[in-house]
Amino acid sequence: MSAERKGRLKIYLGYAAGVGKTYRMLDEAQALRAEGADIVIGYFEAHGRGDTIAKTEGLETVPRRAVSYGGSQFEEMDTEAVLRRRPAVALVDEFAHTNVPGAGREKRWQDVRALLDAGIDVLTTMNVQHLESLNDQVWRVTGVRVRETVPDWVVDEAEEAVFVDLTPQALRNRIERGVVYAPEKARRAMDNFFTETNLTALREIAMRHAAHEAEDKLRPATARAPSGRRERILICLTGSPSSAILIRRGKRMADYLQADCIAVHVSGPAGREREAVERHMSFARNLRIETHVVDGPGVAAAIAGFARDQRITQIFMGRPGPRPVWKRLHESVVQQVVRQARDKQITIVAQRG
Amino acid sequence: MADLSRRPDPEELLRRVQAEERRERRGRLKVFLGYAPRVGKSFRMFDEGRRRKERGEDVVVGSVQGDVTPDIQAILSQLELVPTIPERYAGREYQVVDLAGLFRRHPQFCLIDGLASDNPPGSRNPQRWQDVENLLGRGIGVITAVNVQHIRERQDDVARVTGKRAAYSVPEAFLIDADDIEVVDAPPEALLGRGDQTGLPDARQLAELRELALVLAANVVDRQLQGYLTSHGIAATWGVQERILVCLTPRSNAAPMLRSGRRNARRFHGALLAAYVEQENLDPEDRRKLEANLDLARELEAEVHCLKGGDLVDAILAFAREQHVTQVFLGHTQRDKPRWFSRSPIDRLIEEAVDFDLRLFPHGDRA
Numbered sequence: 001m002s003a004e005r006k007g008r009l010k011i012y013l014g015y016a017a018g019v020g021k022t023y024r025m026l027d028e029a030q031a032l033r034a035e036g037a038d039i040v041i042g043y044f045e046a047h048g049r050g051d052t053i054a055k056t057e058g059l060e061t062v063p064r065r066a067v068s069y070g071g072s073q074f075e076e077m078d079t080e081a082v083l084r085r086r087p088a089v090a091l092v093d094e095f096a097h098t099n100v101p102g103a104g105r106e107k108r109w110q111d112v113r114a115l116l117d118a119g120i121d122v123l124t125t126m127n128v129q130h131l132e133s134l135n136d137q138v139w140r141v142t143g144v145r146v147r148e149t150v151p152d153w154v155v156d157e158a159e160e161a162v163f164v165d166l167t168p169q170a171l172r173n174r175i176e177r178g179v180v181y182a183p184e185k186a187r188r189a190m191d192n193f194f195t196e197t198n199l200t201a202l203r204e205i206a207m208r209h210a211a212h213e214a215e216d217k218l219r220p221a222t223a224r225a226p227s228g229r230r231e232r233i234l235i236c237l238t239g240s241p242s243s244a245i246l247i248r249r250g251k252r253m254a255d256y257l258q259a260d261c262i263a264v265h266v267s268g269p270a271g272r273e274r275e276a277v278e279r280h281m282s283f284a285r286n287l288r289i290e291t292h293v294v295d296g297p298g299v300a301a302a303i304a305g306f307a308r309d310q311r312i313t314q315i316f317m318g319r320p321g322p323r324p325v326w327k328r329l330h331e332s333v334v335q336q337v338v339r340q341a342r343d344k345q346i347t348i349v350a351q352r353g
Numbered sequence: 354m355a356d357l358s359r360r361p362d363p364e365e366l367l368r369r370v371q372a373e374e375r376r377e378r379r380g381r382l383k384v385f386l387g388y389a390p391r392v393g394k395s396f397r398m399f400d401e402g403r404r405r406k407e408r409g410e411d412v413v414v415g416s417v418q419g420d421v422t423p424d425i426q427a428i429l430s431q432l433e434l435v436p437t438i439p440e441r442y443a444g445r446e447y448q449v450v451d452l453a454g455l456f457r458r459h460p461q462f463c464l465i466d467g468l469a470s471d472n473p474p475g476s477r478n479p480q481r482w483q484d485v486e487n488l489l490g491r492g493i494g495v496i497t498a499v500n501v502q503h504i505r506e507r508q509d510d511v512a513r514v515t516g517k518r519a520a521y522s523v524p525e526a527f528l529i530d531a532d533d534i535e536v537v538d539a540p541p542e543a544l545l546g547r548g549d550q551t552g553l554p555d556a557r558q559l560a561e562l563r564e565l566a567l568v569l570a571a572n573v574v575d576r577q578l579q580g581y582l583t584s585h586g587i588a589a590t591w592g593v594q595e596r597i598l599v600c601l602t603p604r605s606n607a608a609p610m611l612r613s614g615r616r617n618a619r620r621f622h623g624a625l626l627a628a629y630v631e632q633e634n635l636d637p638e639d640r641r642k643l644e645a646n647l648d649l650a651r652e653l654e655a656e657v658h659c660l661k662g663g664d665l666v667d668a669i670l671a672f673a674r675e676q677h678v679t680q681v682f683l684g685h686t687q688r689d690k691p692r693w694f695s696r697s698p699i700d701r702l703i704e705e706a707v708d709f710d711l712r713l714f715p716h717g718d719r720a
Contacts (some may be wrong), residue, residue: 010540023407091476112660138592139591160540160542160715161540162538162539162540163536163567164537164538165535165536165537165538165570166535167383167533167534167535169533169535170535196581197578197581198587199576200574200577200578200581201593203574204571204574204575204578204593204594205593206469206534206565207569207570207571207574208568208571208593208594208621208622209564209566210538210567211564211568211571211622212622214560214561214563214564214567214623215561215564217560218557218560218561218564247711249469251448256617256620256621257616257617257620279711319703319707320704327423332703334703335700338685338699338703338713342685342716343713343715344715345613345712345713345714345715346685346712346713347711347712347713348703348706348710348712348713349710350679350706350707350708350709350710350711350713351707
C-alpha cells in the first residue's frame with residue numbers, strides 16, 4: 001500500500017522509563033483530538049499508571065492482536081487493522097519494541113513504517129539508549145547492553161523529535177512512590193539500572209543527542225573535508241567480535257561528519273570466521289553501510305589498494321588483540337596498514353570494555 | 354564552552370566542598386530551561402508547584418510573568434500568591450518580588466517566573482536572580498524558569514543567531530549551582546503555529562537556540578555527574594562527552610590535526626585538548642616550530658597542556674586517562690621500514706590504547 005503523501009513521524013525521546021514520554025504524547029493526542037483530528041491509539045502501554053490511563057479518555061483504540069508463542073499469549077499492535085481503519089494520526093507507544101515471533105513484522109518500527117507509507121501520521125515514544133549508534137556508549141557508562149535497538153536512519157526519518165526531560169532525582173522519587181514500576185520491581189530497578197550515576201549519564205547522552213538532532217536539521221546535506229573533498233570513511237571488517245563496536249563507531253563518526261561510510265572485508269581462506277563476517281556484513285547493511293569483499297593475497301595491501309581506488313580519506317580498524325611475544329617480531333595487520341596507507345588518516349578504535 | 358567542560362582541579366574541589374556546606378543551609382533551587390518564549394516553561398513550573406502542593410508541601414507563588422494563559426490561570430487559582438509590588442521609575446513599570454513578604458511567610462518552596470527581570474534603581478538587588486539568591490540564603494526553596502537567550506555567557510551565541518542581545522541576563526554560574534535543571538523542549542514548528550508571532554525568532558533561529566539550550570543543559574548535567582562521581586569517590590574512566598587530544602611535536606604536521614580536532618569537537622559538542630611532551634635540548638629551529646604549533650592550538654581554542662616525564666607514550670597514556678580522553682590524534686611515524694626489536698611509539702600506543710580511539714595523521718598536507 002502506498003499513499004500519495006507519506007505520513008509524518010514524531011518521536012517523544014527520553015532517557016529512561018518513567019520520565020513522562022507517553023504522558024506528553026497523550027497530551028498532544030488530546031490536543032489534536034480537540035482540534036478535530038481523526039486520531040486513534042494503535043498501541044499504548046499503560047504500565048498501570050493512573051494519570052497516564054486518564055489521559056487516554058475519549059481516544060479511540062484499535063484493539064490489539066493476540067499472538068500465541070511458546071504456549072503463552074502475547075498482545076501486539078494490530079497493524080493491518082490500523083491500516084484498514086486509516087486514521088489521519090496513529091499513536092504507537094514504544095518504538096523500539098521487538099514483536100513476538102510469528103506476529104508479522106519483526107520490529108515495531110517496521111510496523112510504524114508501514115503506517116507512514118500508507119500516509120498515516122504517527123506519534124511514538126523511545127528512549128535514547130535504544131539508538132543503535134549509542135549502544136556501546138550506553139554499555140560503557142551503565143554496564144548494560146541494550147538488546148532492542150533501532151537503526152539511526154529510521155529515527156532520522158522523523159520530522160520532529162521532542163526531548164522529554166525529568167531530573168534523575170524526580171524520576172527516582174517517582175519510582176520510589178511506585179508510579180513507574182510495581183514495588184518489588186522498583187527496588188531492583190533502583191539498585192541496578194536506575195542508579196543516580198546511570199540516570200545522570202543517560203540524561204546527558206540524551207541531551208547531547210537531541211542537540212545534535214536539532215543541529216542536523218539545519219545543515220546542508222553535504223559537508224566537505226578541510227581539503228574540500230568529501231570525507232569517505234572505510235571500516236575494515238573481520239570476524240572478530242569487536243567488529244560490531246568498530247561498525248557503530250565508524251558509522252557514528254561518519255554521521256556526525258556527514259561523511260560517506262563503506263565497509264570492506266578481505267576474504268581469506270574459507271574458514272570458521274566466515275559466519276561471523278557474514279553476520280557483521282549484514283549488521284553493517286542494516287545500518288545502511290555499503291559493504292564490499294575484496295581478495296587478498298595480503299590483507300594490508302588489499303585494504304590499502306581498496307582505500308586508494310575508493311578515494312577513502314579515513315580508515316577505521318579494530319585494535320589488534322594481545323599477541324604472544326614471539327609474534328611481535330612480525331607486524332600486525334594494523335601496523336602494516338599504517339605503513340602502507342600513510343597518506344590516509346587511520347583510526348584504531350578502542351574496545352572500551 | 355570551555356569553562357564548563359574542564360575537569361575539576363583542587364581549587365574547584367575546595368569550592369565544591371564549600372558549596373556543599375552552603376547547600377545544606379540553603380533552600381533548593383530548581384530551574385526550568387527553555388530555548389524561546391512560549392515553549393511552555395511557565396506552565397511546567399507552576400504545574401510542578403501544584404503537584405508539590407498536592408503532595409503536602411508548602412508552596413507559594415512569588416511572581417507571575419506576562420499574559421497568563423487559561424491553563425496556567427487554572428493552576429494559579431489553586432496556589433497561594435504573595436504578589437509582586439508594582440513600582441514606577443523613569444516612566445517604566447516594574448514588578449518587584451516582595452522579598453520581605455516572602456521572608457515573613459517563609460514557605461518551603463516559592464515559584465518565581467520571569468527570572469531574567471530587572472528591578473528599578475534603589476531596589477535591594479538590581480536583578481531578580483539576586484532576589485532568588487536571597488530567598489535561597491534564607492532557606493526558602495525556589496522553582497524558576499529562564500530562556501537560554503537570557504544567560505549572560507551565551508549572549509555572543511545568541512546574538513550570532515538572532516542578531517539581538519537580551520537586555521537583562523542571568524549568569525551561567527546560577528544554573529551550574531542549581532540543584533536541579535530541567536529542559537523544557539518542544540519542536541520549533543509548534544511554537545510558530547501558536548498565537549502572536551511578533552518578536553519571535555524564525556524557524557531556523559529557533560532550531561539554533563534549541564541546540565544552544567540542549568548543549569548548555571548537557572554541560573551543566575556533565576558538571577553534576579563529575580561532581581557526584583568525585584563526592585562519592587568513584588573514579589570513572591569513561592565520559593559521555595567526546596574529548597579529543599591532539600599530540601604535538603616540533604615535527605608534526607599540526608595544522609590538519611588541530612583543524613580536524615576542532616571540527617570534531619564542534620560536531621560532537623566536545624572538548625579539544627592539545628599536549629606536548631617537554632623535551633630538553635630542543636634545537637632553536639624545532640623550538641620555533643613547536644611554538645608555532647602551540648600558537649595555532651591556542652588560536653583554535655584548544656586547552657594546551659605541557660606533559661612532564663621522559664617517555665612519550667607513558668606520558669600520553671597517563672594524561673589521556675586522567676582527562677577522560679576519547680580520541681587521541683597523532684602524526685604517522687616518518688619511518689618507512691619496521692625496525693625489529695624496537696617498537697616505535699605508535700606501535701606501543703596501538704597496543705596499549707585500550708580506552709580511546711587512536712587516529713594517525715599523514716605527514717604531508719594531503720589530509
